[in-house]
Amino acid sequence: DQQVKQNSPSLSVQEGRISILNCDYTNSMFDYFLWYKKYPAEGPTFLISISSIKDKNEDGRFTVFLNKSAKHLSLHIVPSQPGDSAVYFCAANYNTDKLIFGTGTRLQVFP
Amino acid sequence: DSGVTQTPKHLITATGQRVTLRCSPRSGDLSVYWYQQSLDQGLQFLIQYYNGEERAKGNILERFSAQQFPDLHSELNLSSLELGDSALYFCASRSSGTDTQYFGPGTRLTVL
Numbered sequence: 001d002q003q004v005k006q007n008s009p010s011l012s013v014q015e016g017r018i019s020i021l022n023c024d025y026t027n028s029m030f031d032y033f034l035w036y037k038k039y040p041a042e043g044p045t046f047l048i049s050i051s052s053i054k055d056k057n058e059d060g061r062f063t064v065f066l067n068k069s070a071k072h073l074s075l076h077i078v079p080s081q082p083g084d085s086a087v088y089f090c091a092a093n094y095n096t097d098k099l100i101f102g103t104g105t106r107l108q109v110f111p
Numbered sequence: 112d113s114g115v116t117q118t119p120k121h122l123i124t125a126t127g128q129r130v131t132l133r134c135s136p137r138s139g140d141l142s143v144y145w146y147q148q149s150l151d152q153g154l155q156f157l158i159q160y161y162n163g164e165e166r167a168k169g170n171i172l173e174r175f176s177a178q179q180f181p182d183l184h185s186e187l188n189l190s191s192l193e194l195g196d197s198a199l200y201f202c203a204s205r206s207s208g209t210d211t212q213y214f215g216p217g218t219r220l221t222v223l
Contacts, residue, residue: 044201093210
């Protein structure tokens with residue numbers, strides 16, 4: 001049972017434009033959500049997180065939106081840069097326990 | 112650099128063998144988590160330790176075991192290895208009072 005889903009395996013965006021990565025979840029007990037970025041042969045790097053008591057969190061070019069009623073979150077990257085090209089994973093947890101990861105979306109930012 | 116270190120970076124071994132993966136968490140972090148990533152899939156939680164004690168278990172096979180030592184480093188032991196155990200194994204640590212886990216660079220295990 002896939003509790004966290006990233007339905008788009010890949011996304012291609014032009015440099016300078018907005019990248020929107022989506023994530024859906026099924027477990028209403030999740031109270032904390034995170035986005036990680038992963039380059040090949042490296043570990044996931046923490047990007048940004050959001051608590052379930054908020055609906056938006058912003059950090060520089062990265063903004064995460066949470067829609068609890070739809071059980072949906074999204075990561076916006078504005079403006080997109082070539083160095084943003086990587087695989088992005090969303091993850092969720094509750095009670096500060098294990099993270100449940102989505103399968104990832106490969107973002108490619110082209111000039 | 113997340114502050115989490117893992118050794119070795121690469122490991123190649125044969126079926127039936129046993130290996131040990133090592134992880135050192137960020138300074139002061141008491142929680143250590145182990146995850147497995149197979150073939151472009153998402154990361155699957157294996158096991159969590161907190162200050163030397165097992166805290167939570169995920170989809171960890173009986174052939175796998177882990178421990179956390181008094182200096183807080185952790186080891187993941189994989190035995191009777193099978194071809195399907197070939198994967199990336201990541202360790203993460205978390206400080207008390209936060210929800211964010213920081214990941215190490217991983218160990219790529221190849222079972223031939």
